[in-house]
Amino acid sequence: MALEALKATIFMLLEEATEQPEDLHQLQEQLREKLAEFRALGLPVPQDFVEAEKDLAKRETG
Numbered sequence: 001m002a003l004e005a006l007k008a009t010i011f012m013l014l015e016e017a018t019e020q021p022e023d024l025h026q027l028q029e030q031l032r033e034k035l036a037e038f039r040a041l042g043l044p045v046p047q048d049f050v051e052a053e054k055d056l057a058k059r060e061t062g
Contacts, residue, residue, distance in 0.1 A: 003041075003043065006034060006037055006038065007046075009034055010031065010034050010035070010049055010052075013027050013030050013031050013034065014031070014052050017031075017056055017059075021059070024056065024059060027056070028053070028056045028057065031049075031052070031053055031056065032053065035049060035050075035053060
C-alpha cells in the first residue's frame with residue numbers, strides 16, 4: 001500500500017474511533033495492523049500515530 005494511502009487509512013480509523021467509541025476494540029486492532037505495515041515497510045511510524053495508539057489503549061482499558 002502506498003505511504004499516503006496507508007496514512008489516509010490510519011486517519012480514517014482514528015476518526016471512526018472518535019465517532020464510534022462502541023467499536024473501539026475493533027478499530028484499535030485495525031490501527032495496530034496498519035502501524036505494523038509501516039514497520040514492515042521499514043518506515044518510521046509517525047509519532048502522532050503512536051500517540052493515538054496509546055490513547056486508544058488507555059480508553060479501552062478505562
